[in-house]
Amino acid sequence: MRDVVVRYPNGVTALDGVSLDLEPGEMVAVVGLSGSGKSSMIRTLNGLVPVTSGTVEVGGHDVTAARGRALRALRGEVGMIFQSFNLAGRATVLQNVLVGRVAHAPTWRTLLGAHTAEDKAVAYEALDRVGMLDRAWHRASHLSGGQQQRVAIARALAQQPRAVLADEPVASLDPPTAHGVMADLRRVNRELGITVVVNLHLLDLAREYGTRLVGLRAGQVVYDGPAADASDRVFEDIYGRSIRPDDVLGAS
């Protein structure tokens, strides 16, 4: 990311000159207060939010210049995980995971629902990796929050992505489930070598699971360094206030 500025049509400047180099295989935790621009930053990485100025490059391709087919191919290589899971509730778990294959399938196959054996095999493998294979035929809306987020991770994995972006993936989960999902993300990062960028607002999760920590405040990077040795001081700097009990999740 080079000098990225994102200004929304309503005049809010969400990112104010952000420059970052993310290395392949990193697990980057992005922290900052609500409204600091975490979601905006993660969304510029796959072109869901257009940048006002600056450039975003992913795997040697310019996201900011990409349109149409090129942009879709780029998005196909980057999985995305959302706070609210964003599954099609009335579709089955398997159908949801197969959504991760759209960039790899010709449109007519998707339209007819005629998935190739390979696509299905990839989907099953992704479900197996997050321990949800036995739920393949369940309706997504019938699963618990943690299970839905696992299915969402499987959907991202089914893309066979080079990177995964996660926007507050555990913010609507209880503590043990949150740790389970974060552990899944860490396995994705370690075992598959996939770069993971994860937005968090809980500092202990950021410290425990991130290899690198990026702190945002008012749309600017105010910290960038190893996550493990980021002290409470560092977080107080990022937040611009003292640490409060609700800034940590607590033990698993």
Place this chain on the structure above:
Amino acid sequence: MTSPVAAAATRPAVRAAVVPPPRPRGRWKASAGWAAVLAVTALTLAPGIGVEVDLGALARNWQNGADKVVALLQPDWAFFPRTVEPLLETLQMAVIATAVAGVLSLPLSLWAARTTNPHTALRGTVRAVLDVVRAVPDLLYAAVLVAMVGVGALPGILALVLFDVGIVVKLVSEQLEAADTGALEAARAAGGTQLQVNRSVAVPDMLPGFWTQLLYVLELNVRASSVLGLVGAGGMGLLIDAVRSFYRYDQLSLIILEILVVVLVLEAVSSAARRRLV
């Protein structure tokens, strides 16, 4: 623990005034809406401009009316065999029209909704055409189509299809726009084309509502197709026209009864189906 008194004492004497953001404009719209409703109602009742509602006629002709009611209360059961064929034709027209309308409405609904069709011009065109389609009454379609393709079930079916598409697309596209867009965004983020996004995410989520609306227009079709025959568009209406012109209100009564039974059965079936869908 601080006592309430102590807390009150430490509270600053003069609070910094909280400045609320300016209230958005457009709040007069609600009251203007009500005023318009009242004005229109008053206007339609005003003598000279509005509709003439002559309640006196009801009293003057009560004898006339009472005869008809008595006839209607005594259905002519012997007439039943002659109603079977038109009744079946009515049902066939309703089912065929619903099926065709279903096939047309599914893609049209996706095109008409903002969330599933970001292309403003295309969406506007689809909507404008459908507004026109919806504005024309089904009986008028039937009358014009009878003139175009001749007397029979075909113009009736075509009229019903137009009528149904107008309703289903309106209701389903509104349902689409009200639905959560998270899953659509996820499919877009996975690199899907708009068609792929709609097919893989929007369609599974919209189907239950879509079936519900189709069942609803099937009911409407049974009702409507019994009237379309009045202008020569097949079904029960032709028979209704005949018995009415011979003042056979006992036979008309049987026909009404049959339509009532069919509609009630349909309603029971569709509400059972709906319960399974949701």
